[in-house]
Amino acid sequence: MTPVELAAENGEIVSENLDGAPLALRGVTVSYGADPVVFSVDMTIAAGSMTAIIGPNGAGKSTLLKAALGIVSPLAGRVTCWGKPLESQRKRIAYVPQRASIDWDFPTQVRDVVMMGLHHELGLLSRIHGHHHAKVTECLTRVGMQDFADRQIGQLSGGQQQRVFLARALAQGADLYLLDEPFAGVDAATEAAIISVLKELRDAGKTVVAVHHDLSTVEEYFDRVFLINRRRMGEGPVAEAFTQDALHATYGGRLGDGLVARAG
Amino acid sequence: MGFEFVALSLPPLVIGTLAAMACALPGNFLLLRRQSLIGDAISHVVLPGIVVAFLVTGMITTTAMMVGAAGAALLAVILIEAIRRLGKVEPGAAMGVVFTAMFAGGVLLLEQSDTSGVHLDVEHALYGNLESLIWLDAVGWASLTDPIALAALPPELPRMGAALVLLSLLTWLFWRPLKLSTFDEGFARSLGLPTTVISLAIVTAAALAAVAAFDAVGSIIVIAMFICPPAAARLMTNRLESQVAWSLLFAALSAIFGYVLAGYGPLWLGASASVSAAGMIATVSGLILALAALFAPHRQA
Numbered sequence: 001m002t003p004v005e006l007a008a009e010n011g012e013i014v015s016e017n018l019d020g021a022p023l024a025l026r027g028v029t030v031s032y033g034a035d036p037v038v039f040s041v042d043m044t045i046a047a048g049s050m051t052a053i054i055g056p057n058g059a060g061k062s063t064l065l066k067a068a069l070g071i072v073s074p075l076a077g078r079v080t081c082w083g084k085p086l087e088s089q090r091k092r093i094a095y096v097p098q099r100a101s102i103d104w105d106f107p108t109q110v111r112d113v114v115m116m117g118l119h120h121e122l123g124l125l126s127r128i129h130g131h132h133h134a135k136v137t138e139c140l141t142r143v144g145m146q147d148f149a150d151r152q153i154g155q156l157s158g159g160q161q162q163r164v165f166l167a168r169a170l171a172q173g174a175d176l177y178l179l180d181e182p183f184a185g186v187d188a189a190t191e192a193a194i195i196s197v198l199k200e201l202r203d204a205g206k207t208v209v210a211v212h213h214d215l216s217t218v219e220e221y222f223d224r225v226f227l228i229n230r231r232r233m234g235e236g237p238v239a240e241a242f243t244q245d246a247l248h249a250t251y252g253g254r255l256g257d258g259l260v261a262r263a264g
Numbered sequence: 265m266g267f268e269f270v271a272l273s274l275p276p277l278v279i280g281t282l283a284a285m286a287c288a289l290p291g292n293f294l295l296l297r298r299q300s301l302i303g304d305a306i307s308h309v310v311l312p313g314i315v316v317a318f319l320v321t322g323m324i325t326t327t328a329m330m331v332g333a334a335g336a337a338l339l340a341v342i343l344i345e346a347i348r349r350l351g352k353v354e355p356g357a358a359m360g361v362v363f364t365a366m367f368a369g370g371v372l373l374l375e376q377s378d379t380s381g382v383h384l385d386v387e388h389a390l391y392g393n394l395e396s397l398i399w400l401d402a403v404g405w406a407s408l409t410d411p412i413a414l415a416a417l418p419p420e421l422p423r424m425g426a427a428l429v430l431l432s433l434l435t436w437l438f439w440r441p442l443k444l445s446t447f448d449e450g451f452a453r454s455l456g457l458p459t460t461v462i463s464l465a466i467v468t469a470a471a472l473a474a475v476a477a478f479d480a481v482g483s484i485i486v487i488a489m490f491i492c493p494p495a496a497a498r499l500m501t502n503r504l505e506s507q508v509a510w511s512l513l514f515a516a517l518s519a520i521f522g523y524v525l526a527g528y529g530p531l532w533l534g535a536s537a538s539v540s541a542a543g544m545i546a547t548v549s550g551l552i553l554a555l556a557a558l559f560a561p562h563r564q565a
Contacts, residue, residue: 071453095454106296106447107504116444119319119455152562154504168451179456208519 021048021070022176022207024251028077030067037063041232044071044208050202052212054224056251061211062180069095091120094174097167098181110164111149114139117171144193155209159190166194179210196222218242271402275418276394280519282424287489288515289431290470292508295494296446303490305363307474309340311389319377326423329550333475340366385449391542392482396408413461420480427476431469443504481542488546489515499560518549
């Protein structure tokens with residue numbers, strides 16, 4: 001581990017500027033009302049890693065992701081991407097929101113949704129050309145949804161909707177992928193399809209961060225974890241940071257005992 | 265027939281159609297954002313704003329009305345927030361209380377002020393003065409190419425036309441951000457789109473349509489057109505592009521059939537007087553929605 005990671009392991013405020021890190025949060029605090037939902041969190045996402053953000057319900061996982069993307073404005077703290085301000089790096093970042101945050105009855109087709117991933121390229125008025133359609137079809141094929149391109153999005157199953165969202169993120173052609181609960185309420189086939197796409201991305205040198213709720217698959221799917229319960233509870237490679245002690249501290253009680261026994 | 269139609273029926277028909285379409289256009293986005301109630305609120309709140317603007321300036325000009333309506337809308341937003349926070353009332357109820365109270369206040373203000381010189385009274389506030397928007401200089405279809413006669417068209421017509429053109433242009437220009445942020449606000453923000461500005465712009469567009477349409481067609485049509493044509497159009501298609509097109513068609517159909525039915529319907533039924541065009545236009549839009557709800561192809565949610 002680097003000195004910075006060691007310092008982070010010890011729960012210290014990590015102030016070093018990590019120029020290469022695709023995503024770095026420093027002292028990020030978010031509050032919707034009187035109580036902070038996320039309190040003074042430092043997070044450093046290593047390039048080419050696949051990180052699970054885990055923590056109990058209401059721990060601020062989604063909020064942390066939204067703060068990292070500037071979707072919610074932090075009360076305090078700083079977000080940098082590759083050492084630069086977030087605003088200047090948006091074209092390199094893809095986002096998959098929680099499926100439940102969307103009105104799936106919206107009058108639009110699968111193809112249209114994936115086309116939204118090309119927004120930076122298309123802008124306000126440029127014409128959609130054949131190669132844009134080809135890109136959309138390619139992204140749909142990567143998630144196994146090419147036969148559903150002309151369906152209304154409300155006619156899809158939950159797993160299919162999630163794959164469409166992943167296809168939209170793929171269309172963004174980003175270097176950093178932030179996903180909010182991509183496996184929530186999806187069928188096993190979809191879960192397998194999503195994880196294989198995410199691993200392809202990681203193997204191609206991209207960086208993947210996902211809010212994750214299923215502790216039993218953390219070791220299988222991810223190489224790093226970030227534990228949060230309003231505060232940063234731990235961060236590091238799965239083998240080192242995904243420990244029984246860390247889970248106790250994060251979740252309280254005896255949750256996760258069986259899981260971590262396997263990890264040893 | 266030619267003279268009578270061009271002078272008496274054509275201007276209100278065109279004004280009614282333009283007003284209906286101008287309101288239906290932003291209504292599509294309000295509907296999909298589940299903010300139709302905001303359209304309702306705007307059209308109520310506009311009244312006290314316009315009355316105050318008239319009392320201050322002594323005239324009815326579009327600019328004064330826009331400023332008055334904007335001021336009233338701002339006051340309404342502040343009041344809604346205050347009631348919601350201080351009274352711990354749910355937002356829908358707070359909104360309902362504020363816009364009804366402000367509309368009632370506008371009615372009282374109107375009754376107490378001397379507006380005899382202008383078309384501004386309680387009845388006009390509700391159902392406009394569509395039937396009286398006649399074109400006295402018209403002598404027949406030829407007047408449509410006569411610049412002098414055209415200059416004497418009711419001013420509501422060019423104003424409504426300008427409002428519709430402006431709203432259509434803005435919708436066309438900002439179509440992608442509008443669609444994106446209405447469908448998936450979080451994703452839109454992650455792209456760096458100014459979603460708060462976009463939300464505000466949609467409400468402002470609705471207010472513009474409401475103010476422009478208000479004194480010609482009254483609040484009944486404005487409220488009906490914000491909601492009925494887009495809601496019926498949603499049931500006709502699963503594409504936003506087609507939904508907007510259908511909503512404009514339904515708005516135009518409501519205005520045309522509503523106006524004709526109001527003028528001639530009672531005669532066909534043997535009655536002597538005609539009925540309120542505004543009321544009939546709103547009723548037709550409601551009927552179209554009912555038919556769409558029963559027979560349209562995409563009813564299943």
